[in-house]
Amino acid sequence: xxxxxxxxxxxxxxxxxxxxxxxxxxxxxxxxxxxxxxxxxxxxxxxxxxxxxxxxxxxxxxxxxxxxxxxxxxxxxxxxxxxxxxxxxxxxxxxxxxxxxxxxxxxxxxxxxxxxxxxxxxxxxxxxxxxxxxxxxxxxxxxxxxxxxxxxxxxxxxxxxxxxxxxxxxxxxxxxxxxxxxxxxxxxxxxxxxxxxxxxxxxxxxxxxxxxxxxxxxxxxxxxxxxxxxxxxxxxxxxxxxxxxxxxxxxxxxxxxxxxxxxxxxxxxxxxxxxxxxxxxxxxxxxxxxxxxxxxxxxxxxxx
Amino acid sequence: xxxxxxxxxxxxxxxxxxxxxxxxxxxxxxxxxxxxxxxxxxxxxxxxxxxxxxxxxxxxxxxxxxxxxxxxxxxxxxxxxxxxxxxxxxxxxxxxxxxxxxxxxxxxxxxxxxxxxxxxxxxxxxxxxxxxxxxxxxxxxxxxxxxxxxxxxxxxxxxxxxxxxxxxxxxxxxxxxxxxxxxxxxxxxxxxxxxxxxxxxxxxxxxxxxxxxxxxxxxxxxxxxxxxxxxxxxxxxxxxxxxxxxxxxxxxxxxxxxxxxxxxxxxxxxxxxxxxxxxxxxxxxxxxxxxxxxxxxxxxxxxxxxx
Numbered sequence: 001x002x003x004x005x006x007x008x009x010x011x012x013x014x015x016x017x018x019x020x021x022x023x024x025x026x027x028x029x030x031x032x033x034x035x036x037x038x039x040x041x042x043x044x045x046x047x048x049x050x051x052x053x054x055x056x057x058x059x060x061x062x063x064x065x066x067x068x069x070x071x072x073x074x075x076x077x078x079x080x081x082x083x084x085x086x087x088x089x090x091x092x093x094x095x096x097x098x099x100x101x102x103x104x105x106x107x108x109x110x111x112x113x114x115x116x117x118x119x120x121x122x123x124x125x126x127x128x129x130x131x132x133x134x135x136x137x138x139x140x141x142x143x144x145x146x147x148x149x150x151x152x153x154x155x156x157x158x159x160x161x162x163x164x165x166x167x168x169x170x171x172x173x174x175x176x177x178x179x180x181x182x183x184x185x186x187x188x189x190x191x192x193x194x195x196x197x198x199x200x201x202x203x204x205x206x207x208x209x210x211x212x213x214x215x216x217x218x219x220x221x222x223x224x225x226x227x228x229x230x231x232x233x234x235x236x237x238x239x240x241x242x243x244x245x246x247x248x249x250x251x252x253x254x255x256x257x258x259x260x261x262x263x264x265x266x267x268x269x270x271x272x273x274x275x276x277x278x279x280x281x282x283x284x285x286x287x288x289x290x291x292x293x294x295x296x297x298x299x300x301x302x303x304x
Numbered sequence: 305x306x307x308x309x310x311x312x313x314x315x316x317x318x319x320x321x322x323x324x325x326x327x328x329x330x331x332x333x334x335x336x337x338x339x340x341x342x343x344x345x346x347x348x349x350x351x352x353x354x355x356x357x358x359x360x361x362x363x364x365x366x367x368x369x370x371x372x373x374x375x376x377x378x379x380x381x382x383x384x385x386x387x388x389x390x391x392x393x394x395x396x397x398x399x400x401x402x403x404x405x406x407x408x409x410x411x412x413x414x415x416x417x418x419x420x421x422x423x424x425x426x427x428x429x430x431x432x433x434x435x436x437x438x439x440x441x442x443x444x445x446x447x448x449x450x451x452x453x454x455x456x457x458x459x460x461x462x463x464x465x466x467x468x469x470x471x472x473x474x475x476x477x478x479x480x481x482x483x484x485x486x487x488x489x490x491x492x493x494x495x496x497x498x499x500x501x502x503x504x505x506x507x508x509x510x511x512x513x514x515x516x517x518x519x520x521x522x523x524x525x526x527x528x529x530x531x532x533x534x535x536x537x538x539x540x541x542x543x544x545x546x547x548x549x550x551x552x553x554x555x556x557x558x559x560x561x562x563x564x565x566x567x568x569x570x571x572x573x574x575x576x577x578x579x580x581x582x583x584x585x586x587x588x589x590x591x592x593x594x595x596x597x598x599x600x601x602x603x604x605x606x607x608x609x610x611x
Contacts, residue, residue, distance in 0.1 A: 028406040
């Protein structure tokens with residue numbers, strides 16, 4: 001089966017001059033990303049584990065807290081509470097996984113010498129670096145979004161079951177918890193903050209992992225810290241530090257953080273404001289520069 | 305067709321010179337062995353050929369500049385770097401999937417055919433395989449790629465004799481043909497003596513010997529000298545002599561006038577083959593014996609340069 005399906009596309013490819021060129025664009029990228037997922041299973045296991053823990057906690061809450069209270073309004077409140085919490089946890093897990101993944105992405109392959117194997121194949125350094133960058137920038141946000149949706153649906157079903165079992169209507173739960181708005185909001189947040197706004201952070205981590213021989217984590221943190229300290233001592237200002245804080249907080253979209261979703265989610269969808277913020281564009285440019293340096297570094301680097 | 309062409313190839317790491325103006329020309333269909341002491345510059349030379357390290361001087365591999373066109377070059381070039389560089393977390397089936405995915409000239413059925421002859425299971429992870437099996441796996445992957453140049457850097461380091469023998473047998477029987485070219489470095493010279501078509505000695509970043517195996521056989525002669533003829537034999541200026549079980553073994557260069565890195569003219573022998581035959585038993589020396597002779601004569605610190 002496998003041999004057949006793999007051998008089939010090869011034969012016409014070999015005979016034509018154009019087809020292999022077309023292949024070189026997309027297929028190595030696709031397989032490089034798959035390779036990352038094979039190697040780093042924490043990319044999906046960690047968020048999955050967090051989701052499982054959340055559902056388990058919710059289960060205890062529904063059975064324990066919700067059922068122990070006799071006040072029906074309070075019981076409903078208990079059941080409505082944890083949706084944003086679940087979302088927050090999964091996103092946080094994805095962020096942490098993204099940071100650790102990025103710090104190891106181009107360091108691990110040099111440490112275990114497998115870079116010599118990767119470099120023996122017709123995959124360019126650009127494709128490799130882009131495939132690695134796509135993990136924290138595209139795959140993790142999309143996966144954690146899908147996982148959040150799935151988790152919240154499971155929680156909704158569990159909550160409904162409990163309500164129905166206690167003789168209450170589950171309908172208010174479905175109307176009171178603004179799941180659909182929450183998902184729209186979350187998707188927007190994922191794209192705006194995790195994919196675009198955080199891009200320079202992840203790309204900086206990738207650059208450090210391509211450059212450092214050891215202690216990638218320290219090298220990622222120390223230079224920004226040093227700049228902040230020197231600035232403080234020399235000029236008694238905190239521009240760099242506040243810039244960093246602004247970057248990590250999510251920038252113009254900080255108000256869109258899920259914690260504040262309940263207030264009124266839709267009014268915080270401000271793509272126009274976000275797209276016109278210089279911080280976003282400056283961030284993207286910095287991220288692109290970091291990536292270009294990373295590609296260059298990978299060309300020079302061998303095993304360590 | 306010229307597969308590798310280097311002129312004045314230089315590479316320095318800080319103050320150490322790894323390659324000191326190497327001129328190299330490898331034609332299609334050859335199996336070149338590059339032999340040298342540790343730190344002679346073998347790996348550096350191969351890394352330059354593979355586009356893994358920047359260099360000074362001119363270098364073309366299959367008409368391309370390896371440093372700037374590595375990814376395209378790697379469609380036609382395969383390499384196995386010293387022992388296991390296959391990622392240890394990878395499963396055998398994943399390795400097949402991945403190479404099939406990224407390499408346009410990979411024939412998966414062929415690779416599976418090679419693997420079927422070994423004890424390697426598709427579900428195994430690389431970390432679960434023995435050193436010999438990892439090499440078999442890497443060789444299966446590489447032999448299934450229809451490449452023009454195969455570069456092997458110490459491919460059999462740390463393997464037992466059976467695996468080593470099998471490795472070169474597979475290469476010769478199942479892979480090599482006149483349209484392919486192989487460049488190999490190794491310290492286990494006795495393994496490759498009958499495999500190579502060309503031989504090159506490198507020392508401290510310089511090529512000190514470059515000849516085909518036919519030249520090697522016609523040019524160098526080892527004589528196990530009869531005890532009473534030792535003085536007469538020594539008078540003929542052997543390039544090296546050693547004692548084995550009380551017998552003198554002398555190594556002669558039949559064309560000492562030729563600079564060692566020039567292709568020799570096979571007709572006129574400086575020291576007569578017939579004359580040597582009267583002194584004792586003749587035989588073609590092993591590469592290792594010539595290596596010791598040549599490296600010993602180019603005395604100095606053997607471990608001078610970086611790899």
